[in-house]
Amino acid sequence: MNSPVWGVVLAAGLSRRLGQPKQLLALGGETLVRRAARAVLAAEFAGVVAVVPPGELGIRIRAVLADLPLVFTECPRPDLGLSESFRAGLAALPGGVAAAHFALADMPFVTSQHHRAVLELFRETNAPLVLARYGAEGVRAPPHLFRADLFGGFTQSGDHGPKHLIREYSAQAAWVTLPSAALRDVDTPQDWARLTDQAGS
Structure with a gap:
């Protein structure tokens, strides 16, 4: 398989639950969104899309990523949940893509490897x-990769990904x-406090 991913x-x-933009929190002197984007870029995909919110927050996120070779796209309704971000990412992909690999900006310990x-x-x-699973418990969480023939099935709504596709396939x-x-x-x-304590930040 040599088609682009x-x-x-x-x-x-x-x-909302954190009360401040998690993308711009700094861990080890680097924002979470930049750390996540660099990890995906280093994995050598054919290209990488960054889905950002509209307005001032989107401008701030683009600014911290401005020197990275990303294709930016805006999710017009992030208030409707993560499902909208998935669809915005898919809409920004070029034709002929074999698959899309989705990563979250708030998982700073997922590496390029x-x-x-x-x-x-x-x-x-x-x-x-x-699909990725974590540890001996096998907890399923992103990053997840979906082949292109599944893109039309991203019909979910709310604050989650296409769980119905994961169940079906x-x-x-x-x-x-x-x-x-x-x-x-x-x-x-509390998540942020634990994470920074564990990371020694």
Whole structure:
């Protein structure tokens, strides 16, 4: 399989539970969104889309990513939930893409090697889904890769991804197991406090 696979960094969330834009929080002197975008870029996808919110927050996020080779696209209604960001990312992809790999801006310990493992498994298997699971418990969480023939099924609404596609195609999915430490994300002030304590920031 040599058709292009693109990465998509979902960075349009409004961080309601956190109370401040999580994308712009700094860990080790680098914002979470920049850290996430650099990790996806280093995995050597054919291209990478960054989905950002409208307005001032979107301008601020674009500014911290301005020197990176990203294709920016705006999610016009991030208030409707993560589902809108998925669709905005898909709409920004060029024609002829074989698959899209979705990563979240608030998972700073997912590395380029982790993203590359998902990409390589897709190259090997051409599975309709390549899903990540974390640790011995096998917790399923992004990054996830979807083959292009599934793009039309991104009909979900609300604050989640296409869980119905994952259920429908789970028997055909390929899985990458990642370390449990990479699962940490930021949704609440308590999450951020724990994460910065663990990271020594």
